[in-house]
Amino acid sequence: MRTVLGARLSVVTGEFLTFGTDEVLNRVDGNPRIALLGPVLNYEETRALVEGLSERYPGVGLIVVREQRSDLEDWVDELALHAVLSPAATDETTMELIDRLSAWLISTGHAQESDFEIQDVPVTEFAPTSEPDPESFEALLLGDQEEEEPESFEPFEYDPLTEAEPDRAWAFPPLDAGSPTEAIAVVAPKGGQGKTTIAINLATGLAEVAQNSVVLVDADLQFGDISAALGLTPERTIVDAASADAGDELVLKTTLTHHPDGFFVVASAPSPDLGDTVDPRALGALVERLRAYFRYVVVDTTPGLGEHTLVALEHVTDAIFVTNMGVPSLRALRTEFELLSTIGLMPANRLVVLNQADRQSGLSIRDAENIIGAPIDVEVPRSSAVLLASNRGVPLIHDDVRDPAAKAIRSIVMRVAPDAFPKRSRIHRRRRSNEPE
Numbered sequence: 001m002r003t004v005l006g007a008r009l010s011v012v013t014g015e016f017l018t019f020g021t022d023e024v025l026n027r028v029d030g031n032p033r034i035a036l037l038g039p040v041l042n043y044e045e046t047r048a049l050v051e052g053l054s055e056r057y058p059g060v061g062l063i064v065v066r067e068q069r070s071d072l073e074d075w076v077d078e079l080a081l082h083a084v085l086s087p088a089a090t091d092e093t094t095m096e097l098i099d100r101l102s103a104w105l106i107s108t109g110h111a112q113e114s115d116f117e118i119q120d121v122p123v124t125e126f127a128p129t130s131e132p133d134p135e136s137f138e139a140l141l142l143g144d145q146e147e148e149e150p151e152s153f154e155p156f157e158y159d160p161l162t163e164a165e166p167d168r169a170w171a172f173p174p175l176d177a178g179s180p181t182e183a184i185a186v187v188a189p190k191g192g193q194g195k196t197t198i199a200i201n202l203a204t205g206l207a208e209v210a211q212n213s214v215v216l217v218d219a220d221l222q223f224g225d226i227s228a229a230l231g232l233t234p235e236r237t238i239v240d241a242a243s244a245d246a247g248d249e250l251v252l253k254t255t256l257t258h259h260p261d262g263f264f265v266v267a268s269a270p271s272p273d274l275g276d277t278v279d280p281r282a283l284g285a286l287v288e289r290l291r292a293y294f295r296y297v298v299v300d301t302t303p304g305l306g307e308h309t310l311v312a313l314e315h316v317t318d319a320i321f322v323t324n325m326g327v328p329s330l331r332a333l334r335t336e337f338e339l340l341s342t343i344g345l346m347p348a349n350r351l352v353v354l355n356q357a358d359r360q361s362g363l364s365i366r367d368a369e370n371i372i373g374a375p376i377d378v379e380v381p382r383s384s385a386v387l388l389a390s391n392r393g394v395p396l397i398h399d400d401v402r403d404p405a406a407k408a409i410r411s412i413v414m415r416v417a418p419d420a421f422p423k424r425s426r427i428h429r430r431r432r433s434n435e436p437e
């Protein structure tokens with residue numbers, strides 16, 4: 001939508017529904033003339049938003065983005081919607097629908113020409129003459145559109161080295177760059193926040209300053225996916241590495257898989273039930289043993305604070321906490337901090353990473369920090385290069401050096417190892433598929 005509508009689009013994310021419809025409506029900017037209600041909303045949520053929008057912005061055009069389903073016609077009738085747009089609609093179809101609705105709103109006096117111009121137009125004086133008549137704008141039921149590659153948002157201008165504001169009373173001090181950093185756990189209370197992405201790239205970056213003295217442990221015992229994301233085919237896994245036999249140095253080394261960028265991987269269990277056989281204490285012992293041989297041990301974890309993750313936290317010096325900008329994730333992170341402090345398991349150094357940062361989320365960085373109750377140390381923007389790198393089995397910081405997310409992740413590496421500044425000779429930048437040979 002951002003690509004298609006540019007500055008004309010204003011977004012309120014669904015997370016605010018947690019606090020009720022009014023919280024969503026209060027975040028609507030200006031005087032919108034068309035509202036698109038997203039596909040994840042249920043009937044009740046859609047109804048409440050439709051009513052609230054029509055009351056606050058009389059004459060607003062209402063489009064529901066929803067798949068063609070048997071109850072769709074009821075929605076259109078009962079909610080007096082102007083149109084329905086398929087979530088899979090092409091950009092052209094989307095624009096065509098919006099243009100048609102705009103033209104109709106103008107012709108019926110519900111909007112003015114200037115409301116739909118690209119410049120920022122003050123539209124506060126708009127007063128509708130009558131309620132819209134949904135019957136006269138034929139509801140467009142658009143189904144069976146061809147699936148499109150989802151477009152990523154344009155990454156916003158980003159400076160990874162910008163400092164957090166200095167004079168706020170934070171619950172936690174920022175990571176001390178000068179402190180010894182040997183074992184680093186990457187944790188998050190919720191899944192899918194970017195732990196694995198950060199763990200892989202941290203190990204890759206650290207390997208530039210400590211070649212072959214870095215080990216990346218996939219302690220996401222049930223669904224670990226580091227080997228796949230790095231294109232490795234491990235012969236042994238964490239099940240072997242955490243077994244009693246691996247107390248022997250030579251045996252331990254046979255359980256590691258080498259990555260060509262100069263680090264080792266302890267692969268995740270081959271199946272979730274085998275993962276379950278790993279005793280949490282054995283995982284703790286494994287981290288300790290690895291610390292005897294490697295300068296840096298990076299531990300990727302399962303979401304939440306299960307026993308394995310708690311034990312891992314007991315054996316590390318640093319923790320990197322990852323969250324996205326969703327209110328539920330931010331709140332969960334605050335709870336996680338409180339819990340870890342209470343039980344005395346907060347590692348000495350901690351770094352808070354806001355991943356998939358997005359200026360369109362409706363939250364500012366300051367809002368996010370207030371919810372977490374701690375400063376955000378690094379913001380990693382949302383970038384399609386992350387998925388591309390993972391699908392290609394290459395660490396992002398070596399796949400696309402100039403990508404804003406890669407630069408931000410590089411700054412995490414530099415917080416852990418300040419000398420990990422990218423040096424040309426160390427970066428074997430691989431050609432992206434759209435670049436000439």
Ligand SMILES: Nc1ncnc2c1ncn2[C@@H]1O[C@H](COP(=O)(O)OP(=O)(O)OP(=O)(O)O)[C@@H](O)[C@H]1O
Pocket residue numbers: 188190191192193194195196197198220302303355356357380381382383384386387390405
């Ligand atoms: N900055 C980003 N921009 C765009 N996509 C991202 C970004 N960070 C992570 N992703 C994508 O989000 C998804 C989840 O990331 P990742 O696997 O690193 O998270 P995770 O916390 O390890 O998840 P899980 O809890 O399932 O282990 C992946 O598809 C990844 O490519």
Ligand SMILES: [Mg+2]
Pocket residue numbers: 195196197220225300
């Ligand atoms: Mg993961």
